[in-house]
Amino acid sequence: MLKLDNVSTFYGKIQALHHVSLEINRGEILTLIGANGAGKTTLMMTICGTPRAQSGHIVFDGRPIQQMKTSDIMRQGLAVVPEGRHIFSAMTVEENLLMGSFFRSRNEAAAQLDHVLTLFPRLKERFNQRGGTMSGGEQQMLAIGRALMSQPRLLLLDEPSLGLAPLVIQQIFEIIERLREEGVTIFLVEQNAHQALRIADRGYVLENGSIVMSGSGDALLNDDNVRKAYLGG
Amino acid sequence: MTETSLYVLQQLINGLTIGSTYALIAIGYTMVYGIIGMINFAHGEVYMIGTYTAFITIIGLFTMGVSSLPVVLLLALMTAIIISSTYGYAIERVAYRPLRGGPRLIPLITAIGMSIFLQNYIRLAQGSRDLAMPALISGGIEFGDPDVFEVSLSWMQLIIWGVTLASMTALALFISRSRLGRACRACAQDLKMANLLGIDTNRIIALTFVIGAALAAIAGVMLGLYYGTINPYIGFMAGLKAFTAAVLGGIGSIPGAMLGGLILGITEAMTAAFFPSEYKDVVAFSLLVLILLFRPTGLLGKPEVEKV
Numbered sequence: 001m002l003k004l005d006n007v008s009t010f011y012g013k014i015q016a017l018h019h020v021s022l023e024i025n026r027g028e029i030l031t032l033i034g035a036n037g038a039g040k041t042t043l044m045m046t047i048c049g050t051p052r053a054q055s056g057h058i059v060f061d062g063r064p065i066q067q068m069k070t071s072d073i074m075r076q077g078l079a080v081v082p083e084g085r086h087i088f089s090a091m092t093v094e095e096n097l098l099m100g101s102f103f104r105s106r107n108e109a110a111a112q113l114d115h116v117l118t119l120f121p122r123l124k125e126r127f128n129q130r131g132g133t134m135s136g137g138e139q140q141m142l143a144i145g146r147a148l149m150s151q152p153r154l155l156l157l158d159e160p161s162l163g164l165a166p167l168v169i170q171q172i173f174e175i176i177e178r179l180r181e182e183g184v185t186i187f188l189v190e191q192n193a194h195q196a197l198r199i200a201d202r203g204y205v206l207e208n209g210s211i212v213m214s215g216s217g218d219a220l221l222n223d224d225n226v227r228k229a230y231l232g233g
Numbered sequence: 234m235t236e237t238s239l240y241v242l243q244q245l246i247n248g249l250t251i252g253s254t255y256a257l258i259a260i261g262y263t264m265v266y267g268i269i270g271m272i273n274f275a276h277g278e279v280y281m282i283g284t285y286t287a288f289i290t291i292i293g294l295f296t297m298g299v300s301s302l303p304v305v306l307l308l309a310l311m312t313a314i315i316i317s318s319t320y321g322y323a324i325e326r327v328a329y330r331p332l333r334g335g336p337r338l339i340p341l342i343t344a345i346g347m348s349i350f351l352q353n354y355i356r357l358a359q360g361s362r363d364l365a366m367p368a369l370i371s372g373g374i375e376f377g378d379p380d381v382f383e384v385s386l387s388w389m390q391l392i393i394w395g396v397t398l399a400s401m402t403a404l405a406l407f408i409s410r411s412r413l414g415r416a417c418r419a420c421a422q423d424l425k426m427a428n429l430l431g432i433d434t435n436r437i438i439a440l441t442f443v444i445g446a447a448l449a450a451i452a453g454v455m456l457g458l459y460y461g462t463i464n465p466y467i468g469f470m471a472g473l474k475a476f477t478a479a480v481l482g483g484i485g486s487i488p489g490a491m492l493g494g495l496i497l498g499i500t501e502a503m504t505a506a507f508f509p510s511e512y513k514d515v516v517a518f519s520l521l522v523l524i525l526l527f528r529p530t531g532l533l534g535k536p537e538v539e540k541v
Binding site: 048050069070071072074075079080082086088089090091095098099100102103146150 | 412415416418419422423425426427428429430431432433434
């Protein structure tokens with residue numbers, strides 16, 4: 001579904017990604033784990049075209065996207081929940097969600113809004129409340145809901161569990177699994193490697209901007225090196 | 234009523250009139266700042282171009298024998314809006330967009346350059362002398378005590394209030410209710426995230442320039458008719474005043490620009506009432522200095538959070 005081939009990304013003169021190749025198959029949960037500063041977020045943002053890949057190819061559903069404008073990439077059927085959620089804090093839950101379906105028709109947006117609200121009943125309760133007044137977990141749900149509003153086939157999730165209480169993390173991961181059942185392909189970037197690998201079909205390990213390992217979720221969970229480096233022994 | 238209170242009432246009417254136009258121009262500064270964090274110092278020139286467009290349209294229609302007042306006014310307003318908006322769009326496209334992403338100082342200097350360029354361009358094209366705007370709307374109502382002090386409220390002033398109120402209401406509805414207005418707010422809050430939701434942020438930025446220019450053109454037509462004379466330099470002072478109004482209200486905040494404009498207009502009128510009128514600019518800009526010293530975020534502005 002999404003294929004990165006030999007992708008390198010630079011911040012000025014500093015190379016953040018080194019010839020990364022990676023593939024996401026339709027219907028799976030793919031996870032990318034790695035330490036702080038390994039380049040996980042850069043990889044995800046490179047897919048979105050900001051920063052732009054300096055070399056290599058990114059192909060989504062058979063269409064090369066690495067030269068497209070970010071706003072055009074995001075209209076191809078993928079959506080992102082960025083690290084730190086980035087909800088529009090001065091806007092209401094409703095307005096935040098509607099921003100997610102900006103380029104969809106009114107009818108599509110209305111139908112998808114119903115769907116998102118059944119997925120997140122909490123957002124329905126908070127419908128007219130400003131995004132910034134909600135708890136971290138609710139904001140994360142809003143960010144995911146907003147991304148779903150564009151009816152993406154591929155959802156990119158960057159650290160959805162960051163800074164949340166264990167119980168809320170559990171809820172978020174349940175939602176991710178439910179989305180997969182609904183047919184959304186998921187690319188999950190996580191520092192919470194244990195949790196991520198447990199629900200993932202496959203995973204990649206990123207170190208200093210290079211993919212150093214890949215395999216099924218279970219295989220990585222049981223790998224000695226992965227255990228030592230990311231799962232606390 | 235005493236003479237003083239009638240006099241104050243008169244100045245309040247005058248101040249509200251000028252303040253309304255400051256508010257209209259200030260919207261352009263505040264919306265652009267709100268979304269890309271730059272001060273578009275060429276905005277005053279867009280206002281001036283609106284005034285000149287209206288002047289040329291009015292003279293042209295008179296020459297062609299069109300004398301119906303509503304037709305002349307409406308056409309003058311429409312052409313001014315269209316031409317100014319085109320300039321607003323072109324300025325952003327040519328002078329600012331290529332510099333986006335660079336250090337903040339660079340577009341600021343470009344804006345000053347753009348302002349000087351437009352001023353001199355109009356000076357060369359139209360001459361630097363004062364032009365007399367035909368007095369299309371005269372008369373008004375007078376009240377108060379004829380023996381003490383007569384307060385006059387001209388039709389032109391009433392029109393300025395009415396048109397300002399209508400424009401502001403339209404803008405407020407657009408921003409709060411419409412899909413594009415929502416996108417404008419989203420971009421002002423988090424440009425990068427808006428981009429990640431598939432919004433072409435360059436278009437939204439261009440839209441804010443166009444809206445600001447259109448409102449400045451409306452102010453330009455009305456102030457041209459109100460004052461009766463125009464020259465290529467009127468944009469400079471009007472721009473500075475509107476900028477002061479925007480900072481006073483809290484730059485980035487649309488209600489702030491409206492409030493700031495009215496406060497500035499009334500302050501000026503009151504200064505002119507009790508001191509030699511040359512002091513009104515001194516007071517207006519002292520106000521700017523005081524705000525920057527004691528409340529840099531303005532009356533309705535929020536403290537700036539450094540975006541990561």
